[in-house]
Amino acid sequence: MASPTYVIGIDLGTTNVGLAGAPAEGDSVPAVFPLPQVVHSGEVSDRDLLPSFLYVPGEVELPAGAIALPWASDRDFVVGSFARDQGARVPARLVSSAKSWLSHAGVDRHAAILPWGSPDEVRKVSPVEASARYLGHVREAWNAAHPESPLEEQELVLTVPASFDAVARELTVEAAHAAGLGERLTLLEEPQAALYAWVSASGEGWRKQVQVGDLILVCDIGGGTVDFSLIAVLEEEGNLQLSRVAVGDHILLGGDNMDLALAHTVKARLEAEGKSLDDWQLRALTHGCRVAKEGLFADPSLGAMPVVIPGRGSKLVGGAIRSELSRAELDATLVDGFFPRVASDARPQLPRRLGLTALGLPFAHDPGVTRHLAAFLGRQLGAAVVLPEGVHAEGRSFLHPTAVLFNGGVTKAPLLRDRIVEVLDGWIAAEGGRKVTVLEGADPDLAVCRGAAYYGRVRRGLGVRIRGGTARSYYVGMERAELAVPGIPPRIDAICVAPFGMEEGSETTLPGTLGLVVGEPAAFRFFASSTRREDPIGAMIEPTGLDELAPIETTLQGEQGQIVPVRLHAKVTEVGTLELSAEEEASGRRWKLEYDVRGE
Numbered sequence: 001m002a003s004p005t006y007v008i009g010i011d012l013g014t015t016n017v018g019l020a021g022a023p024a025e026g027d028s029v030p031a032v033f034p035l036p037q038v039v040h041s042g043e044v045s046d047r048d049l050l051p052s053f054l055y056v057p058g059e060v061e062l063p064a065g066a067i068a069l070p071w072a073s074d075r076d077f078v079v080g081s082f083a084r085d086q087g088a089r090v091p092a093r094l095v096s097s098a099k100s101w102l103s104h105a106g107v108d109r110h111a112a113i114l115p116w117g118s119p120d121e122v123r124k125v126s127p128v129e130a131s132a133r134y135l136g137h138v139r140e141a142w143n144a145a146h147p148e149s150p151l152e153e154q155e156l157v158l159t160v161p162a163s164f165d166a167v168a169r170e171l172t173v174e175a176a177h178a179a180g181l182g183e184r185l186t187l188l189e190e191p192q193a194a195l196y197a198w199v200s201a202s203g204e205g206w207r208k209q210v211q212v213g214d215l216i217l218v219c220d221i222g223g224g225t226v227d228f229s230l231i232a233v234l235e236e237e238g239n240l241q242l243s244r245v246a247v248g249d250h251i252l253l254g255g256d257n258m259d260l261a262l263a264h265t266v267k268a269r270l271e272a273e274g275k276s277l278d279d280w281q282l283r284a285l286t287h288g289c290r291v292a293k294e295g296l297f298a299d300p301s302l303g304a305m306p307v308v309i310p311g312r313g314s315k316l317v318g319g320a321i322r323s324e325l326s327r328a329e330l331d332a333t334l335v336d337g338f339f340p341r342v343a344s345d346a347r348p349q350l351p352r353r354l355g356l357t358a359l360g361l362p363f364a365h366d367p368g369v370t371r372h373l374a375a376f377l378g379r380q381l382g383a384a385v386v387l388p389e390g391v392h393a394e395g396r397s398f399l400h401p402t403a404v405l406f407n408g409g410v411t412k413a414p415l416l417r418d419r420i421v422e423v424l425d426g427w428i429a430a431e432g433g434r435k436v437t438v439l440e441g442a443d444p445d446l447a448v449c450r451g452a453a454y455y456g457r458v459r460r461g462l463g464v465r466i467r468g469g470t471a472r473s474y475y476v477g478m479e480r481a482e483l484a485v486p487g488i489p490p491r492i493d494a495i496c497v498a499p500f501g502m503e504e505g506s507e508t509t510l511p512g513t514l515g516l517v518v519g520e521p522a523a524f525r526f527f528a529s530s531t532r533r534e535d536p537i538g539a540m541i542e543p544t545g546l547d548e549l550a551p552i553e554t555t556l557q558g559e560q561g562q563i564v565p566v567r568l569h570a571k572v573t574e575v576g577t578l579e580l581s582a583e584e585e586a587s588g589r590r591w592k593l594e595y596d597v598r599g600e
Contacts (some may be wrong), residue, residue, distance in 0.1 A: 009452025016049040018449035030453035037080030054095035055083035088287035103168040135179035162189035163250035191218035191229035194407035197451030217401035220409035231330035244468035253364040262289035293324040345428035361585025469501035477525030507571040518558025
C-alpha cells in the first residue's frame with residue numbers, strides 16, 4: 001500500500017459525524033472536510049457535520065431521485081440531514097443513537113434491531129451496520145472529492161468515548177472494516193481528541209496556559225452521552241507532559257434527554273390548553289424543540305422560538321399545532337433540571353426499579369449532570385497516586401481539577417457552561433482550593449475530529465502526545481481449586497491481565513501457570529475497573545466491586561476435558577483493543593482468547 005497523503009480524524013458521534021484532515025507531511029493545522037449529503041428531497045449540499053441518523057423509506061414514500069447522491073443514484077436508504085428531518089415526520093423509520101446501541105451489552109449488536117420498536121414491515125439494521133453506513137458515506141464522500149487519495153489508504157484515527165469497554169471498541173473497529181476502512185486505523189478517546197484540538201489551536205501557547213500539577217477536567221456532553229476524563233500536566237526532563245489519569249463511566253445522558261424534557265414542558269402547557277398529543281406527535285415535538293433550543297442558544301436576544309407539530313390524518317397542514325418554546329422554559333428545564341446546584345457529596349439518585357421494564361437502551365435514571373460529575377470526582381481520589389507530590393492535599397473529599405475544557409454540542413450554550421463552572425468552583429472553594437480555569441477550545445462540534453487528525457500527526461512524530469494507554473484495568477476470572485460443597489458454586493478470583501495505562505502496542509506475559517480447559521464448552525469471564533490503578537500484571541483479587549464485561553463462551557481445540565498448563569499473554573493492539581492468548585508451556589501451542597463479539 002502506498003504511503004498516506006493525509007492524516008484523517010473521524011468523529012463517529014451519537015448525534016453527528018465529523019471529518020477533518022491534514023497533509024501527512026508538514027505542520028498544517030487540520031481542516032474540516034465538508035460532507036455532501038441529501039438535505040431536502042432531491043437536493044444535495046455540503047455540511048460540516050453529517051447527522052448520525054439513518055432513514056429507511058417505504059417503497060412508495062419518496063419520489064424518484066429524492067435521496068440520490070452524486071456517487072449513488074439508486075440507494076434505498078439515506079443518512080444525514082434529510083434522514084433526521086424526514087424521521088421527525090415518520091419516526092418509526094428512523095435509526096438514531098446507533099452508537100449508544102453499539103455499547104449496549106444487553107442486546108445482540110449484530111442483530112437487525114433498529115429502528116427499535118418499529119413495526120415488522122420496516123426494514124431493520126443492526127447497530128454495527130448502521131455505524132458502518134455512516135462511515136461508508138464518509139468514505140464515499142471523501143473518495144468522490146479525492147479520487148487520487150482514497151480514504152481507506154490514508155492514516156485514519158477514529159474516535160470512541162473514553163468510557164467504551166473493550167467489546168464496544170472492537171465493534172467500532174468492525175463497523176469501520178465493514179465500511180471499507182481499517183488498514184491504517186487507530187482508535188482515540190474523544191476527550192483526548194478534544195484536548196489535542198485545544199493544543200493544536202493553541203500552538204506552543206498551551207504551555208503558558210497550564211503548569212506542572214494542573215489537572216484538566218475534560219467535560220464532554222454530546223447528544224447521547226456524558227463523558228468525563230482527567231488529564232494531568234506533568235514534567236519529564238524539564239518539559240511539560242500530558243497524561244490521562246482517569247475516565248468516567250459510560251453515561252447515556254445528553255442533548256437527546258434535554259430535547260425530550262423540553263418537549264414534555266411544551267406538551268404539558270398544550271394539554272393545559274385542552275390540546276392532546278399522541279406518542280407520534282411527541283416525537284415530532286421533540287425534534288421541533290431541538291431546533292428551537294439551538295435557535296435560542298444561538299441568539300440570546302430572542303425571547304422565544306416557534307414550534308410546529310404536524311397534525312394527524314389527511315389534513316396534515318391545516319391540522320398542525322403551533323406553539324413556542326420560551327427562554328424562561330429553556331432555562332428552567334435545562335439549567336435547573338440537568339445542572340442543579342448540589343453539594344460535592346451528592347450522588348446520582350437510583351430509584352427503586354419495577355420488576356418489569358421495557359427493553360431498550362440503559363439510559364441514566366438521574367438527569368442531574370452535576371451529580372454524575374460529583375460522583376466521578378469523588379471516585380477518582382485514587383488517581384492522586386500519579387500526580388506530583390503536594391498536588392493532592394490531605395483531607396479532600398474529591399479530586400480537585402484546576403482547569404476545565406468543554407466539548408460536545410451541549411456545552412456550546414454559555415449558560416450551561418457557566419453553571420458547571422459555578423458548581424465546580426463552589427465545591428473546590430469549600431475545601432480551600434482555587435477556582436478552575438476554563439480552557440477556551442475550538443468549536444465543540446468539530447474539536448474531536450480536528451483533534452483526532454492532529455493525533456494522527458503526533459503518531460508520525462509531530463506534535464505533543466498525551467500519554468494514556470488503557471482507560472481501565474482488565475481482569476480474567478479464574479475458578480479456585482477447592483473442595484466442592486453442595487449448593488455452593490466454585491469461587492472466582494480475578495487476575496489482572498492489563499493494568500491501568502498499559503500502552504497501545506505493548507505485550508506482556510503473566511507470571512505463573514494456569515490450567516486451560518480445552519475440548520469442551522467453557523466460559524471465560526472478564527472484568528474491568530476504572531479506579532484500581534495499582535494492580536500489577538498477574539495481581540489476583542476478589543471480583544467484588546469490578547465491572548463484569550461480556551463473557552467469552554467457546555470450545556478451544558484439544559482433547560475433550562483436558563486441562564493444559566499454560567501461560568497467559570496480554571496485548572493492547574495499536575487500534576486500542578485487548579487481545580489475550582494462552583500458550584502451552586511444553587509445546588508452545590497457542591490459543592487466542594478474543595472477545596466473542598459475534599456470538600453474544
